Amino acid sequence: MPPIGPEKRAAFCRAWALVCALLVCAASVTGCPHKCSCSGSHVDCQGLGLKTVPKGIPRNAERL
Secondary structure (H helix, E strand, C coil): CCCCCHHHHHHHHHHHHHHHHHHHHHHHCCCCCCCCEEECCEEECCCCCCCCCCCCCCCCCCEC
């Protein structure tokens, strides 16, 4: 395999840094429980007939 030039290496490093940054951002975003709807700090699971508290409630939830 031939060695890559400095331009290609720099482009690869920039692309890799972008992928890493996107993964960090995605990991920091809080999810919403399955079948529930979330808006800001409100989690709405009304009318779903749930018998237990759903998993995945965001840490910033103020109203369930």
